[in-house]
Amino acid sequence: MKRQKRDLIRRRVLCGEGLYEFEGCTKCSAGFLANYLDNYIVTTGHCYDRDTSNKFFHRPWGSRPTTYFIGQMVYHSVQNYDFGLIEFRGTHTDPKSMIRNLYSSRYRELRIHDTTQVSSHGVHLCKSGLTTHVTCGYVRAFDGIYIDKEGLLTDLIIIDMYYAGGDLNEITAILPLDIILSQVKIKAIFKFVIK
Structure with a gap:
């Protein structure tokens, strides 16, 4: 058999x-x-x-x-x-x-369809993370700078959204996708094929 x-x-x-x-x-x-x-x-x-x-x-x-x-x-x-x-x-x-979206009764998971470039102030963006889960806010500025003891981060998108250490309407900085993709010559994928 x-x-x-x-x-x-x-x-x-x-x-x-x-x-x-x-x-x-x-x-x-x-x-x-x-x-x-x-x-x-x-x-x-x-x-x-x-x-x-x-x-x-x-x-x-x-x-x-x-x-x-x-x-x-x-x-x-x-x-x-x-x-x-x-x-x-x-x-x-x-x-x-x-993206897992447990706080929605209708849309428990959100599919990522593309990598559309954010180019306007006031655009509504959401992010998903381990600590804060899904949070959203509006683009307030481009080319932001973040400074801490580790150094200087540049070219950031500044958004007013909840983050792990703060309260509502705190500032969050997001690195534009095109910078990541060009720095290491990778491309975002929307269907993962296991080799």
Whole structure:
């Protein structure tokens, strides 16, 4: 009798859900999916820790970190632009170009369709993240600058939306997508094909 091949059960990973690095107890949010020669999950560069292996695991909203391996951070930048690339190597995970939206009764998941450039003040934008979940606001300025003890970040889009450490209508800075894509020669993808 011939054995039947069984499909591997895969855990869905949505954009905005958590990424967790056990050695440094670092938590980040999965930004968006991209590829060049390999598949990547884009996140923040400040999630990189030079003292750890930088291996990230899935951490869904409202739960503890899991042992579902996502991959290792293979590129990071915190000078001028804050972003990092985690090379997808998970065998039990299935990244989706969707955003979890648990606070909506009608639209529990939002599909990411394209990478339309934001070019006007007053445009309504939303983001999704591990701590704040889905939050929205309006574009207030372009070419913003952010300064902290780590250095200077430039070319940011300034938006009035809730963020992890603040109250409503705080300022949030977002790095424009075209900068990330051009810095590392990747392209955003909307259908993730597991190799």
